[in-house]
Amino acid sequence: MHDEATRVPLKGRSSRLPFVIYVLALGTFLMLTTEFVVAGILPDIAADLRVSVARAGTLITVFAIGMIVGAPLMAMLTLRMPRRVTLMLALGVFAVGHVIVAVGSDFGVLLAARFLTALATGAFWAVAAVVATRVAGPGMASRAVGVVNAGGMLATVLGVPLGALLGQFVGWRGTFWALAILAVVAIPMIARHVPRGGAEHGSVSIRSELVALNSGRLWLALATCAATTGGVLAAYSYITPLLTERTGIPANLVPLVLAGFGVGSLVGSLLGGRIGDSRPHTATIVAPLATALILTALALVAGASIPTTILLVLLGLFGLGANPVLISLAVRYASHAPTLGSSLSVAAFNLGTAIASWIGGIALGTGLGTTGPVLVGAVIAALTLIPATALALIQRSRAAETSPESVNALS
Template sequence: MPSASTTAPGRMPVVVWVLAAAAFLMGTTEFVIAGLLPDMAGDLDVSTSRTGLMITIFAIGMIIGGPAMALATLRLPQRMTVILSLAVFAAGHVVEAASSSFTVILVARFVTALATGAFYAVGFVLATAAAGPERSTRAVGMIMGGLTLSNVIGVPIGSFAGQLIGWRGPFWALAVLAALAAAVIGRFLPAAEQGARVSIRAEIRALRNTRLWLALTAAVMIMGGVLAAYTYISPLLTDRAGIPADAVPLVLVAYGFGAVAGTAIGGRIGDRHPMATTITGAAATALALLLLMPLSTSAAPTVILVALMAMTGFTLNPIVTSLAVRFAGDAPTLTAALTTSAYETGVAAGSALAGVALGSSLGLTGPALVGAVFAALTLLPLIALAVRGTRADSRIVAQQASTDREHELVPQNGRAQR
């Protein structure tokens, strides 16, 4: 059976590509609802605003459920956790596609979000382990690239398919593809020894690392900055920049490609120059958002700044995620889940404050100002990380957890198994 980590020099293991494809599916399901809201509302006989709760409940499930599921599945082999999370993800979509009850669909969305949180918690760890320390940020970048690419390809295709065959069609397709991804991961990620497993106590003890919280804070702030402006970008484009409504999707595609490019850039150079890349990216994002306020009266500079904002902002994501996993030492699973929660928290906080700013005297430029403030504040934890250093990891968790392991590891055939 092929190994998940055995691959030609310079190439990523197959399992990393499959994990990235699964992330693409999960990103699609989170955001495709926006394009299907009218059809879903009519079919389920609920208001459009109430149907939007499907997006809210998914975010809540990710914020709360990610860390909870990381701890709940800690005693399971990582391979089994990934396969089970994809299986639950697929089952949740079957329920959503087959049900006519809005309440049942909401519950299924929440369960699907829990499975998604569990997937990310373990998926990032598996990807970095399979790729090795010298390519860990690139591996994280590939998974986040799959998530980002879902906004460019998955969401538009899902919305278009929903218009042609009904909103249930994309949910059936996501269910089938998730089941296929689970089967492929089972094929290319054999059940092998993964070394000593860290206890739940050690996972929680890893949270004492202040550098970890600096990385998580940076994740919250940069995502809050970008999504503050992006959430209300449509009225800015049409009412201020004078872009026709039917051309707005093209601008959003430019944003998506900028996000994909930024994720790729961060994944490529983040291992070599993590702090220089992140600090430059945060400063450039803040500048792009500030310039968006006076220059958004014209179409061309607005489109350029929107794409630039996405590219510079998303450059940070694979780097701060990789740093957070690194700072957790031998207890990275809970940390990976908290990183996902941090991004979702940034989305919620940025979009909420941007909505308040939009209704204030700032008007259409309010969200951009909120985003600029968030992006500028990202510099504070990043500079603190640069001062403290990112490479000299003392692996405190490994030292402190040694006693826990002696009591919790069960020898099998003379070796510790996970």
């Protein structure tokens, strides 16, 4: 029995990507929007639920924890499940989780709903890239995955600012209702356009996938994933209080500032991917170094609106620019288990988010105030240089052993 998702004509194939790729991009748009949108409506959630901003920030932390568990776990549990079914179920659970948050008033219930939503998000992320590569075929696999990932990056440009803006007009719960409705709309689109079948066959086992965990370079790449995102999210998770209380930016202008960060992250992702094709380890070292400097500068000039806004755009540009490169390295070093490598990189990104947002929340309650999370982010970004540099040195050594001419490529 053939996998329908892999049937790609060899001749006469159109250069246009199948419509399902854009459906998957819509899914990743929703997934990343829900992960980051809480940062833009955090004060409103805290006020409505009568909890501190730091405690409300645990809604970000618990989602990240759910992604840590969900991405690799779902990648393993759904190995033999039709991917079309997995994607539909993930969107269904995603919608239910958002409805629970939209109508809930107990903070513990909201935390549980966010965790459930994160599990569904992990399942979707773990499967979407694989479906995209197989539907598009080998000749356009990278382009297809790029479009799917662009849906996630677009969330920081449009999804998060629009979610924050919607929250100002109809309340923060309206943002979660909107995400739930969009997820429901996406389900029949997945049902119609994702090919039937698409499960892994009997030759694939969890045991054979886990062999990839023996790669030391994979673990260094994952450590870099966690730290590089942690540095950015420690600051970004609590950026709204800093902008309104310290910088003095009106609440109605905060979505515009967040959009600037999103534009920076979208451009950074595209540039980082291009640079990463030829010099991946240069990208993974320069990005956290620049991030640490930007966050340090942000803490120093947080009282001035224009410099703060410019620095936030640069934070998006450099802070998330290396992420596509890191995902590619994780997939490469996972060898024969690319789905596991991809899902583990998602888990690592969210592990960094969970730890960093938790520490950032603690710093927010200290004498450092709203600049505390920014300084925490600067420290974490600087620590990213340790695994990133170690990975580059190991790769340089391996390249020297195989081909002296390839040392400079650091590939």
